[in-house]
Amino acid sequence: GENVEQHPSTLSVQEGDSAVIKCTYSDSASNYFPWYKQELGKRPQLIIDIRSNVGEKKDQRIAVTLNKTAKHFSLHITETQPEDSAVYFCAASIPPTNAGKSTFGDGTTLTVKP
C-alpha cells in the first residue's frame, strides 16, 4: 500500500519567515496530493492541493510543488504569521475509481513565533 513520509515533525520559525514541509510517497498510482491544516480538536482543513499533471500551484502565501519522478511534494508558506501555527498534514490519494483512499503523513507541528 501507499506510504507517505513527512518531514520535519516539528518546525519553529519567526514571524515573517518562510516555512517548508516536505513529503514523499511510494505508490506511483497516487495522483492527488492535498495539504491540510488541523487545529487542536478540530477537523482537518484543506489549504491547498495539487494533481499529478501539475508541477506547482500557488494560492497567496501558500504554494505546493510536486516532483512526480522523485515522488515528493512540498508545502511552502511565505510571510508566516502566528495564526499559521497548527499541525499540517500531507496526503497522497489514489484515483476515486480505485477506491480513492488517502494516506496521510505523520504531520508537522508548525509554531510561528511573534
Place this chain on the structure above:
Amino acid sequence: GAVVSQHPSRVICKSGTSVKIECRSLDFQATTMFWYRQFPKQSLMLMATSNEGSKATYEQGVEKDKFLINHASLTLSTLTVTSAHPEDSSFYICSARDPIRDREPYEQYFGPGTRLTVT
C-alpha cells in the same frame, strides 16, 4: 456547499458498552465515506471505506466485528464501536466526497470529529 456533520461531538461511555457515531452529508449525496481515527498528536489513520448499499472495506488490522459500519443511505454512514474499551478512546473523523459537485471528485470533506472516551 459540501458540508459533513457528525454526531455526537463528544461521548463518554463505560467499558463494555457500544457507541454509535453518525456521519451525514448535509447538502450532497455521498456514495463513499471514509472513517478515520486519530490518537493525540498522531496522524489520521484510515479505518474503513464505507460504500452506500454494500459492505464496508476495512483496512488491515481493523476489526470489522468491533467497528461496525453501515452506509444505508446516500447521506448517512454510521460507525458503531462495540464492546468499547479504554484503548478505543480516540478522535473519530469521517469524510465524504461529492461526485456530483466535483468534476473530478478527489477532495474529501471532513466531519468535525467525535471525541470518544471510554472509562
